[in-house]
Amino acid sequence: MGKGEFELIGWIKEQFEVPEGILGIGDDCAVIPQRDGLETLVTTDMLVDGIHFLMEDIDPYSLGWKSAAVNLSDIAGMGGKPVGTFLSTALPKSIPDGFTEEFIRGYKDISDRFNCPLLGGDTTAAKDRLCISVTVLGSCGAGQSLKRSGARTGDLVCVTGTLGDSAAGLRIILEGHSERQEFLIGRHYRPVPRVAEGQKLAATTGIGACMDISDGIGSDLRHILEASGVSASVDVRSLPLSAELRDLCARRGWDAAELALDGGEDYELLFTCRPGTPVSIPHTVIGEIIAAPDGSDPAVPVIIWEGTDRDFTGFRHF
Amino acid sequence: MGKGEFELIGWIKEQFEVPEGILGIGDDCAVIPQRDGLETLVTTDMLVDGIHFLMEDIDPYSLGWKSAAVNLSDIAGMGGKPVGTFLSTALPKSIPDGFTEEFIRGYKDISDRFNCPLLGGDTTAAKDRLCISVTVLGSCGAGQSLKRSGARTGDLVCVTGTLGDSAAGLRIILEGHSERQEFLIGRHYRPVPRVAEGQKLAATTGIGACMDISDGIGSDLRHILEASGVSASVDVRSLPLSAELRDLCARRGWDAAELALDGGEDYELLFTCRPGTPVSIPHTVIGEIIAAPDGSDPAVPVIIWEGTDRDFTGFRHF
Numbered sequence: 001m002g003k004g005e006f007e008l009i010g011w012i013k014e015q016f017e018v019p020e021g022i023l024g025i026g027d028d029c030a031v032i033p034q035r036d037g038l039e040t041l042v043t044t045d046m047l048v049d050g051i052h053f054l055m056e057d058i059d060p061y062s063l064g065w066k067s068a069a070v071n072l073s074d075i076a077g078m079g080g081k082p083v084g085t086f087l088s089t090a091l092p093k094s095i096p097d098g099f100t101e102e103f104i105r106g107y108k109d110i111s112d113r114f115n116c117p118l119l120g121g122d123t124t125a126a127k128d129r130l131c132i133s134v135t136v137l138g139s140c141g142a143g144q145s146l147k148r149s150g151a152r153t154g155d156l157v158c159v160t161g162t163l164g165d166s167a168a169g170l171r172i173i174l175e176g177h178s179e180r181q182e183f184l185i186g187r188h189y190r191p192v193p194r195v196a197e198g199q200k201l202a203a204t205t206g207i208g209a210c211m212d213i214s215d216g217i218g219s220d221l222r223h224i225l226e227a228s229g230v231s232a233s234v235d236v237r238s239l240p241l242s243a244e245l246r247d248l249c250a251r252r253g254w255d256a257a258e259l260a261l262d263g264g265e266d267y268e269l270l271f272t273c274r275p276g277t278p279v280s281i282p283h284t285v286i287g288e289i290i291a292a293p294d295g296s297d298p299a300v301p302v303i304i305w306e307g308t309d310r311d312f313t314g315f316r317h318f
Numbered sequence: 319m320g321k322g323e324f325e326l327i328g329w330i331k332e333q334f335e336v337p338e339g340i341l342g343i344g345d346d347c348a349v350i351p352q353r354d355g356l357e358t359l360v361t362t363d364m365l366v367d368g369i370h371f372l373m374e375d376i377d378p379y380s381l382g383w384k385s386a387a388v389n390l391s392d393i394a395g396m397g398g399k400p401v402g403t404f405l406s407t408a409l410p411k412s413i414p415d416g417f418t419e420e421f422i423r424g425y426k427d428i429s430d431r432f433n434c435p436l437l438g439g440d441t442t443a444a445k446d447r448l449c450i451s452v453t454v455l456g457s458c459g460a461g462q463s464l465k466r467s468g469a470r471t472g473d474l475v476c477v478t479g480t481l482g483d484s485a486a487g488l489r490i491i492l493e494g495h496s497e498r499q500e501f502l503i504g505r506h507y508r509p510v511p512r513v514a515e516g517q518k519l520a521a522t523t524g525i526g527a528c529m530d531i532s533d534g535i536g537s538d539l540r541h542i543l544e545a546s547g548v549s550a551s552v553d554v555r556s557l558p559l560s561a562e563l564r565d566l567c568a569r570r571g572w573d574a575a576e577l578a579l580d581g582g583e584d585y586e587l588l589f590t591c592r593p594g595t596p597v598s599i600p601h602t603v604i605g606e607i608i609a610a611p612d613g614s615d616p617a618v619p620v621i622i623w624e625g626t627d628r629d630f631t632g633f634r635h636f
Contacts, residue, residue, distance in 0.1 A: 008418065008441055012405075015426050016435040022402065030437040032401065032455065036354035042438060044453055046406040050445035083350065084340065088364040088451050100326060108333050117334040119348040120360060123326055126449070127368035133406050133440075133451035135362055137350065 026227065027148050028077035028211050029138065039145055040083075041138035043074035049129040057173050060099045062189035063132075064106030070214065071136040072114060073193035073267040077212030079146040079202025080138030082116035082195060088133040090126035106190075114195050144202045146210035146271070151228035155208045155272035157287035158279070160194050162242040163217065164256055167263020171254070183244045191267035197281040198269060206277030208289070216264040217286075218303075219314020224270065225289075225301030233304040234287035236261070261312035341465070344545065346395035346529050347456065349463050357463055358401075359456035361392035367447040375491050378417045380507035381450075382424030388532065389454040390432060391511035391585040395530030397464040397520025398456030400434035400513060406451040408444035424508075432513050462520045464528035464589070469546035473526045473590035475605035476597070478512050480560040481535065482574055485581020489572070501562045509585040515599040516587060524595030526607070534582035535604075536621075537632020542588065543607075543619030551622040552605035554579070575626060582633035 009025060018024040023031035029041040047067055049055045058066075068085060075082050087107065091100070111118065116136070169188030172181050193212070201207045209224040217234070225232055236257045249256040272289055273279055287306075292298055305312060327343060336342040341349035347359040365385055367373045376384075386403060393400050405425065409418070429436065434454070487506030490499050511530070519525045527542040535552070543550055554575045567574040590607055591597055605624075610616050623630060 011419075012422055012436065012439075012441075015422055016429070018402075018435045018437065022435075022437065024402070024435065024437040025439070030402065030404070032437070034352050034354060034356070036352065038352070040358060040455075042402075042404060042453075042455065044404045044406055044438060044440055044451070046408055046440045046442050046449070046451060048408045048442055048444050048449065051408070051443050084336075084342075084348065084360075086348070086360060086362045086453060088362055090364055090366045090369070090449055101329075104330055104333055111334070117336045117340075117342065118330065119336065119340065119342040119350070120362060121330075121343070122362055122364045122451075124364050124366055125369050126366050126447075128446045129444075131364070131366065131408055131444070131449040131451075133362070133364060133449075135360075135404060135453040137358075137360065 028074040029080065031145050033142060037142045039140045039142050041075055041078050041080040041140055041145060042135065043071055044133065044135040045071050045074070047132040049131070055130060058189060060102035061106035064103035065110045065190045067132045067134050068107045068110045069191050069193050070267065071134045072110065072116065072195060073191065073212040073214070075136055075138035076193045076195045076198035077210060077269060078140065079144065079198045079210060080140040081199060082114045083137045083139055084117055084119035085111060086135040087118055087121040090124050090131040092126045092128055092130060095130065140202060146198070146202050146207060148209050148211050148224045148227035151209040151224050151230050151272040151289045153230055153289055153291045154275065155289040156275060156285045157221070157232055157234060157289060158271050158273060158283045158285050159213070159240060159268055160197055160281060160283050161268040162240045162245065163266050163268065164245050164260035164263050165242050166191065166265040167259040168245050168248055168254070181244065181248065184248065188265060191265065193267050194269045200281050201269070201271055204277065204279065206274040208272035208274065210269060210271035213266040213268045213270050214264060216262045216314035217270060218261040218312030220270055221303060222301055224272065226299065229292065229298055230289050231292045231302040232287055232289050233306055235306040237307040238284065238286050240284040257308060262314055264314060345466050346392040347398065351460060355460045357458045357460055359393055359396050359398040359458055359463060360453065361389055362451065362453040363389050363392070365450040367449070373448060376507060378420035379424035382421035383428045383508045385450050385452050386425045386428045387509050387511050388585065389452045390428065390434065390513060391509070391530040391532070393454055393456035394511045394513045394516035395528060395587060396458065397462060397516045397528060398458040399517060400432045401455045401457050402435055402437035403429060404453040405436055405439040408442050408449040410444045410446055410448060413448065458520060464520050464525060466527050466529050466542045466545035469527040469542050469548050469590040469607045471548055471607055471609045472593065473607040474593060474603045475539070475550055475552060475607060476589050476591060476601045476603050477531070477558060477586055478515055478599060478601050479586040480558045480563065481584050481586065482563050482578035482581050483560050484509065484583040485577040486563050486566055486572070488583070499562065499566065502566065506583060509583070511585050512587045518599050519587070519589055522595065522597065524592040526590035526592065528587060528589035531584040531586045531588050532582060534580045534632035535588060536579040536630030538588055539621060540619055542590065544617065547610065547616055548607050549610045549620040550605055550607050551624055553624040555625040556602065556604050558602040579630035580632055
């Protein structure tokens, strides 16, 4: 390749001229204005065997669920209402009987929860490995979608739910299910995107930036900071951690902060708000947006991690 | 799998309840009405190394071009105007340096021709083979999009351009480029979707059904007949064939009708129109829509192939 994932995306983005009013590459979704005061949101994610999941570990129901959920989470990250999904699958001959039916059952269960039907797609053969691509369309009031670029100095940095559960679940799976941790494994296999919460944030005055947490805050918060031209301080002692995660980390000597900040796949919402904003959804304040330090490169935002001497950069796919 | 491609798609379609007014699985695109008299069209296609293309044969420029073109062709098949595309790629480590840049160059050249920018996507690693998924959004006046269900008894069956060139090009490629046939190979690698022609058809009164030709008329015409509840007769002596294809078939003893009807990947338009319709685009009449024969199963449309004693069923992916 020669280029990293984000550098490659940046280069591709430069190749295309996007009409005025349309938001293209760079947020959780593209935003296409409609003439009647609505915006169409579009997001797409690909899941590949051996990279995003392991066919020998995941059950088809969970894989179907997760394929829809991670895309619905991008709609949630913009504060949109899901409208419909598109599913393409490249299926190797080795796929067991009944796999597709179970996959669709999981896909449907999480889609139905948000009244978001499958509207199209493509089914094809594959030579070796299963590859899944999902696209979701959503809608939002014109100008209401929550972008990465909305963070301002003085904003509080907030997250929904708890962090690190999914990463801990993955580690348990990879180490061979040596103990039953249904909650943590479920958080990894069957995340529930924060769709209703995202819509509430989009309707709240005082929300700054918002996105869903897919690569871990160590990476995702940097996206917000880059897009907004600011820096942040985060107190790692204030990270919301589930009792299950705390317990497991205590017993195994795992670093909960590392799982919470570098693990990724939480599919919670990361957002900023002006102090005093009446945020109507459960959330935890984990830090503050600060001005970029004097003399720092504005293209390289700084995150000050309080309560630790480590740095966190999130999960990198490439 | 246990299910064929079309049976599988039918089963999946049954699992999801689609809201009134939205057209889901079953046409070239899904159609989502907007409140201001426009419809949003959405289509998605997946291209997999070893199934849809061979990495060792195709150049990255052509692969990028074709990945966008086959999706733009679905928008053309509904008579829509392309708005934007979404590109996801799973890239194995073996991808040569410069591949992505050339791929994007081809993708961009055909996208630019229709003023259709890339608006988003996903880039990820792959274990073995390149997998590409493209989604295109288009727009159309409310109720104007051309569906497969619009064919009526007495309609003429028409196609744009020439048929079989792409299939002949593929055969030349697979047999090892033993002769230079730039036109036919170009028709396979770099098809030009009939976007302007589709929009003109959508604006013409008297057009029945329409779709793009991806699997060959032997398969695609059956989709129109099934959706419309009719049958057809096609005169294989009237198929539009390029001089290059005729010449090659004469020299090699290849069956031009087979390439034209079973080969697929023409990315021309197949449409029906009432007799006397002022069709303003170049086209060839190849047959007629007839009532389903007495006693025949309405779910299994009949195609009478005139001028041959063979049957044609198109290209099957599964």
